[in-house]
Amino acid sequence: LPNRVLQYHLLIQVRLQLRISADPRRVLPVEVLVGCVGWSRCTKPPSKLSMPKKRRKYDQWGYWHLFTPLPDFDILEKNMFSNRRRHMEIRRAQPSDRKAVMALVAAVSEGDYIPYCWDDWVDDTATGISLVARLDHRLVGIAHVHFLSKRVAWFQALRVLPTARRMGVGKALSQACLDYSARAGRQVARLLIDIDNHASRSLTAQAGFSMIAEWLRLEKATGPVSAPDIEPPKQEQLPRLVELAQANGVNLWHTDWETYDLDVEALSISLRNGTLHVLADSPTATMLDISYDEEDEEYRAYNPVGEPMAVSQIVQAMESAAYERGLPRIAVLLAADSPHLPTLQQLGFEFAVINTGNGDSMIDGVTIWEYT
Structure with a gap:
């Protein structure tokens, strides 16, 4: 070799077995290409002109040079599990998928609501569709679409098996839903995405969705309170309530865990579900959709509509009903710039604070995203 330079080029390949469960039989073989490392030892300093510019650094003992940069792990992982080398199938869910779907849901999180809804979703082919993704004949993802109206589709229950993440399963399911x-x-x-789910928010934005609402959670411990009576409105009163909402700048209506355009049809759904309430003595002064959350054991409402005094009365009525039922607290979610924020704070509501993974804290809430 020129200038008596002894050169070595090493290709380091590491084989690992990652144990993904307590079962010793369930191991995932991973092959990692660390990089190509070249090492040159000089018996005497070579001439600078005889070496490429990037290799002119040397000393009397030799030098190390990294010819191939170490790949970013995310990129490396995508290369190892690229969908281009594996077959993915997305199709309508079938009743026979139930066992695999329940196993996937259990692997993602505990206490998920999907097991209570899945059978109805699969059977209902008129107002939506449930999808499953299969990778190499293994079920690795699910998603559900529900048609809220002739204009709006609601996406929910997108879940990906933890061992199949970063393979494009979520993106493929989202595109199939669209x-x-x-x-x-x-x-x-x-x-809908929880306000602290930054990973889902980032992926949703990359898919072309835009955030159209951010509702912050306020909560209050229940106690004995004097409040007026509330009741469901009459069907003929719904157009007046829609006008009231529009006058207050409210154009979205969240009921039954879904976000509708605020119109008579949406209020009719709340009325049929038994969650829409008004003041008995002033049925068109305010309205509130009050739902019971079994997991959190609370009454919950979104974006009260009406004048401050009427809103204060209907929220107090919600607290009174919760106290009589023995519920420890009530919660209201509303926009940060809502005119009703001072009203709720005067009633004793406070922002709910959650801890993030990095030790910080933030106000709890939800975000609504839209694709047009």
């Missing part, structure tokens, strides 16, 4: 909704004539797709 394609199906478009073919069904829907113009808008919406979904």
